[in-house]
Amino acid sequence: MGTVKRVAYYKGCLASLSAKELDSATQALAPRVGLELEELESVTCCGAGDIQEAEPDYSLHLNARILSYAAATGCDTLMTVCNVCTLNLRQANFQLIGDAELRARVNRNLISVGVPAYEHDVDVRHLLWELAEGEGWARLQGAAHKGLKGLKIAPFYGCQILRPSRILGFEDPDRPSSLERIIEACGGEAVDYPAKLKCCGFPIIQAREETALGELVQPIEQAIEAGADAMVTPCPLCHLSLDAWQSKLKATTGRDFALPILHLSQLIGVAAGLGESELKFKRHVVPVGPVLEKLDG
Amino acid sequence: MQVALKIWRANSSTGGRELCEYEVDAPEWATLLDVLDIIKDRHDGTLAYRKSCRMMICGSCGMRMDGAAVLACKTRMASIAESGHVPVISPMGNLPIVKDLVVDMEPFWAKFRAVKPYLQPGYTVPPANREHRISQKRMNAIHKESLCINCGCCVSECNAMESSPEFLGPQALAKAMRFVGDPRDGAKNERLEDVNGQHGIWECTRCYFCNERCPKGVDPRDAIAKLGAESIKEGIDRDMGAKHAKWFVHSAKTTGWLRETELVPKTQGIVESIKQARFALSLARVGKVPPPFPPHVAKDVRESRRLHELLHEQELGGFAGVVQGEAALAKLANGHVEGARDPYGPGSFPKPEGA
Amino acid sequence: MLVVGAGCAGMRAAIEAFDGGSDVALLSKLHPTRSHSGAAEGGINAALGNASEDAPDDHAFDTARGSDWLGDQDAIEILCAEAPGDVYQLENWGAVFSRTQDGRIAQRPFGAAGHPRTAYAADITGHVLLQVLYEQVIKRGIRVYDEYFAWKLVEDAGRCVGVIAWNLLHGGLEAISSRTTILATGGAGRLYVGTTNAYACTGDGMTLALRAGVALKDMEMMQFHPTTLAPTGVLITEGCRGEGAFLLNKDGERFLENYAPNAMELASRDVISRAEQTEIDEGRGIDGNVLLDLRHLGAEKILERLHGTRELSMVFAGIDPIYDPIPVRPGAHYHMGGVDTDVWGRTSLPGLYAAGEVACISVHGANRLGGNALMETITFGRRAGQDASDLALRTSDSPVPESALHDAETELKTLLDRTDGERPWKIRDELASTMHDNFGVFRREEQMEEQGTIVEGLRERYEKVVVEDKGDVFNNDLTQALELGFLLDLADCMVVAGLARKESRGAHARPDDYPDRDDENFLRHTVVEWKDGKPEIGWKPVTITKWQPAVRSY
Secondary structure, X not given: OOOOEXXXXXXXXXXXXXXXXXXXXXXHHHHHHOEEEEEOOOOOOOOHHHHHHHOHHHHHHHHHHHHHHHHHOXXXXXXXXXXXXXXXXXXXXXXXXXXXXXXXXXXXXXHHOOOOOOOOOOEEEEHHHHHHOHHHHHXXXXXXXXXXXXXXXXXXXXXXHOXXXXXXXXXXXXXXXHHHHHHHHOOOEEOOOHHHHOOOOHHHOOOOHHHHHHHHHHHHHHHHHOOOOEEEEOOHHHHHXXXXXXXXXXXXXXXXXXXXXXXXXXXXXXXXXXXXXXXOHHHOOOOOHHHHHHHHO | OEEEEEEEEEEOOXXXXXXXXXXXXXXXXXXXXXXXXXXHHHOOOOOOOOOOOXXXXXXXXXXXXXXXXXEHXXXXXXXXXXXXXXXXXXXXXXXXXXXXXXXXXXXXXXXXXXXXXOOOEOXXXXXXXXXOOOOHHHHHHHOXXXXXXXXXXXXXXXXXXHHOOOXXXXXXXXXXXXXXXXXXXXXXXXXXXXXXOOOOHHHOOOOOHHHHHOOOOOOHHHHHHXXXXXXXXXXXXXXXXXXXXXXXXXXXXHOEOOOHHHHHHHHHHHHHHHHOHHHHHHHHXXXXXXXXXXXXXXXXXXXXXXXXXXXXXXXXXXXXXXXXXXXXXXXXXXXXXXXXXXXXXXXXXXXXXXX | OEEEOOOHHHHHHHHHHHHOOOOOEEEEOOOXXXXXXXXXXXXXXXXXXXXXOOOHHHHHHXXXXXXXXXXXXXXXXXXXXXXXXXXXXXXXOOOOOOEOOOOOEOEEOOOOOOOOOEEOOOOOHHHHHHHHHHHHHHHHOOEEEEOEEEEEEEEEOOEEEEEEEEEOOOOOEEEEEOOOEEEOOOOOHHHOOOEOOOOOOOOHHHHHHHHOOOOEEOOOOEEEEEEEOOXXXXXXXXXXXXXXXXXXXXXXXXXXXXXXOOOHHHXXXXXXXXXXXXXXXXXXXXXXXXXXXOHHHOHHHHHHHOHHHHHHHHHHHOOOOOOOOEEEEEEEEEEOOEEEOOOOOEOOOOOEEXXXXXXXXXXXXXXXXXOHHHHHHHHHHHHHHHHHHHHHHHOOOOOOOHHHHHHHHHHHHHHHHOOOOEOHHHHHHHHHHHHHHHOOOEOOHHHHHHHHHHHHHHHHHHOOEOOOOOOOOOOHHHHHHHHHHHHHHHHHHHHHHHHHOOOOEOOEEEOOOEOOOOHHHHOEEEEEEEEOOEEEEEEEEOOOOOOOOOOOOO
C-alpha cells in the first residue's frame, strides 16, 4: 500500500457549513487513499475573492495565519478541498516566500497577536492534485475497487484551480486532464463539452444573479447534451451554484435540468464503496439518487 | 517547416462563415502572424487581419487560437507545427466580427472612453513648468495597469461580458485603476463612483481569464480588486457586491468562518431575501441553511480580530494592500529564479573584461 | 484642418491645434494607439538637469555634432530649448515616467550625449507617451478618422486642400477637405528586410508630399540601429547600453575600443553600426551578428529597467539576457531624411505641413541621437499644430474638387480590375533585400547604381501588380499594394541622393570611394523633387548658428 502521507488539512468555510458533505466525504476517503489529515482549527475563512476585494491587507494576513498554523503541524503539505482556498493560500504563499521584507512585516503582525511566525514553508495543494498523479494516483486506482461502471461524468474544473496558471501551476490551464484521469481511474467515462473550463458565475450569483445564471447555464446544458449522467467539481463554491442554483435556470430557460453534481471526494468515495452516511448525498438540492440507482441497477 | 492552420473566415456583409484549412511552408522562427502573412501573400489575398509592429507593443493582432486570445506576433509556431497539431484561428470574442479575424473594436473603445481615461488634475499643482515630484514606489502602484496596449485579449475572454455584454470589462476597469492609483489625479472618488455602477467592478465574475490571456502582464482582475478595495475604503459600498465582500470581513473577525446564512440578507437586503424565500427553502430542506445561532466559531478567533484592529492602525488599506504583494508575484511572471544558473558558468559565453 | 498620421507627432499636433481653436481631425490607417511611436523604447531627450548639470546648449551641441554637422542649427536650438517644457507638459498630463530618488523624472545616459538626459519610462517610453497623448485626444473629443488610408494629397489653386483616402472598414474612396494638412506619417523602414519598423511604416506621407510637388531632403540618410534582432529586425533599445551593456565580437572583445575608444557603447549610432558591420564582414561576428552583453548588469536591474527588452529577447531570439548575450546586428530604423520643412513644419506647398519622422527640418542631419526622435515628435508636432491651426483659422474653405476624387476612383478601378499580373509580395521582398544589400550600412558606387536599375525594374513590375481582394470590407490587400507603390518611389529618391552625395557623412558611408567627410563641397542637404515621373537632385544649404563643423569622433 505504501506509506501514509500526513497533510495539514484546511477545509474552508463551505466544507465546514453548507457543504458539510464535502468534509464528511473527504475525511472518510482519506485513509483509503493513504492520506492522514491533520485538521487545522485555529484558522478562519481564507477570504475568498471577497476580502481580497475589500481589505486585501487583512486577506493576506488571514492566509498567512493559516499557512503558519499549517507549518506548525510539521507537515510539508497544506491540503485544500476548494479552488478558491487553493488560489488564495498559494497566492499568499508566493507573496510571502518571494518577498522577505513583506514576510517580515506580516510575521511581526502575526506574532504581536499571538500567532506563530510563518517560517518553514509549506506547499499548498488541492486534493485533486494529490490524487491525479504519482503515489496518490496509484493509491487511488487501488482504492476505487467498486468503480463507476462506465458512468458518464462531466468534469467541471472551476476557474480558480486553473487560473492564474502561474500561481496554480499544476497543469496546462487550457488542456487540463486531472479530473479526466481521476474519473477514468474510478471507472467512469469523462465527457467533454465546451464550457468545461469556464466560470459557473458563483462570485456574482447574489450581486448579479442574471449575469451569473447566463454563465451557469452553459456547463449544465452542454454536459447534459453531451450525455453526462452527473457532473463532478473540485470546488464547493462551484458546487453550490451548479447544484443549489440549478433550479433557477428553469425561470431563465424554461427547462428542468436535474443534473446531479458531485464533489470530487464524493465521486471517488462512490468508486471506493463509501456509503450515504459518509457521502451525505441527502444534502444535495438536485437528487443524486438516480445516478446511484444507475450504478447499482 | 510545414505549418497547417484552420481559420474561421467570415464576412459581416454576406453573413457567411466557414472554416478553411491552409498549409504553408514557413521559416522555423515564424510566428502565427508570419504564417498568416504567407497565406495572405501567396495563397489568399482576401484573408483579413490586423497587424503592425510585430513586436508585441501595438496591440493590433489580437485573435483566438484554439479558443484562447493571443497576440499573433507573440505566438511562435515551431513547437505547434512539430507536434502536428492544427490550431483553429478565430477572431476575438465579445466583439462583433467585421471580416475574418478583424473585429469591430468600437464597443471596446466606447467602454474605454466611458471611464474618462485621461488625467483630471488635482489640487497638487507642480511648480510652473516642472514635473510633479512622486516617488518611484508610489508610481509603482499603477505600473502594471500602465502596461496595457489595448489589444483586447482580456475582453475577448471575459466570461462576465459574454453573459452581460454591457459589463465595462477588464480593459476599461484596469484603465480606471490606472487613474485611481495615480497620485496626480484629482477625481478619484468620482472615478470610483463611476465603476461602482450596475456594470462595474461588482459584475466581475473572477474567472481570471483576463489575467491568464493578457500578453503584457497587466492582470486586470487584480486591478478590479484594487478598485473594490479602494471603493470600500472610501465608503463607496452601497452595491450588493460591496456588502457581500464586507460581510466576509465581518465574519472573519467575529466568528472566523463565513456566516453563510446571514450572508443573503446582508448582501441582498431583507426585501430581496423575502422574495427569495422559496429558493431559500429549497436549500433549507436539505440542510444548506444552517441556523445562524449558535454561530459556528473558529478556534482562537480573537487572533483574527486582533489582526484586523492592528492592520487598521497600520493603514495599508485600499489598493495598497494588493500592491504590496506585486513585487513577489512579478517574480513568478518573470520566470526568473534567483541563482538558478551562473551567467558565466561552464558552457556560457566568457565573461568580458571589465564586466 | 487635418492631421494625417496619429502617432506622437500627429496627436501632439492635433492637440495643439484643438487648443488653438481649430476644428481639427486626425486621420490614420491604424487606430492611433497602434502607431509605431509606441514601439520607441529608450527615452526622450531634454535638458531637465535631473541626473546631472545640463543645459539646452549642451544638448544642442551634442545634437549638432551627432548630426555630423548636417543638422540645421536654428532648428536644433529650438528643439533643445523647448524640449524641457514639452517634457514637463507630458508629465503634467499624466505620462508615467520612471523617477529619480527624489521623485523627479529619471534620465539615463544615451548615445553621443555629454550628459544623461534621456528621460525614460522603464524601456517602454514610446508606449507611455503614445498612451498619454491618446488620453488627451479623448479628453478633448478630437475626431479621428480611424482606419482611413490616405492615398493622395489634393492640390488646388496652388494650395493643399485635403486628402483622398480609402475607408478601410467599409470600403470606398472619400475626399476629406481641409484648409491645412499636417503629414505625420512616420518613416519608411519597410524599405529594408531587417528593420525595427512596423509593417505600417511605408513612408506614405513622404511619397504623398513628393507626388504633390514638395521636395524631400536628405533621403539617403537612413539610420541603422546597432542593436536589432535577426532575422526580422526587432528593436533592442539603446537603453541597454545606457544602463551599461557591452558590445562584443565572437572573441569576447569590446571591439568599440578600436572605433570609438572614448564613448565606447555610447558612441553615436552610425559609428557603432559601421563598427559592427565591419566586425561582421571581417569574420569576427557570429552568424552575422555581434553580441550585446547585459549579464553584468544583474537580474534586478534588467528586470526593473529593461523588462521589455528581456521579453523581446526571450520571445524572438530565445535568449534570456540575464544569462546569455543577445545576438544583434544593424537594422534600418529611422529616416533622418523626409519632407523638406522649416522650423514651423511648413512645406513649400501652402497649406501642407509635416512633423515627426516624416519631416526633415533638419534637426538630425546625417545621424540622429537616440532619444531625439520622440522629442522631435512632441516639440515640432506642437509647433506644426500651432502654425497650421493659425493658418487654418485665417484661411477660407476650399473643398477637394470632384474631379480629384473622380480621377482617383478611376485609377483605383484600374488597379482593382487587374487580374493578370504579379502579387505584391515578390516585388516587396525583392525591394527590401536588395536595398539591404546595395544601400545598407556601407554604400558603394556600383552597388548603388545597380540598385537604381533594380528599383526601375521593380517599378515596371509594379505597374502590373494584382490585388486579389476585390471587396470593400477591410481590404488591406489593396492598401498594402498601395503602400508598396509609396516605397518604390522613395527607394528611387534614396538611391539618387546617395549617388549624388560623394562623401561619407553620418549614416551615409562610402568607405571605398569617398571615405571622408567633405565639408567644402558637401556641407549641404540633398534635395529630391519629382519631375516627369523621376527624382531630380538639387541642393540646399545647412544653417549654421553656433558651431562650426569639426572633427567628429567618439
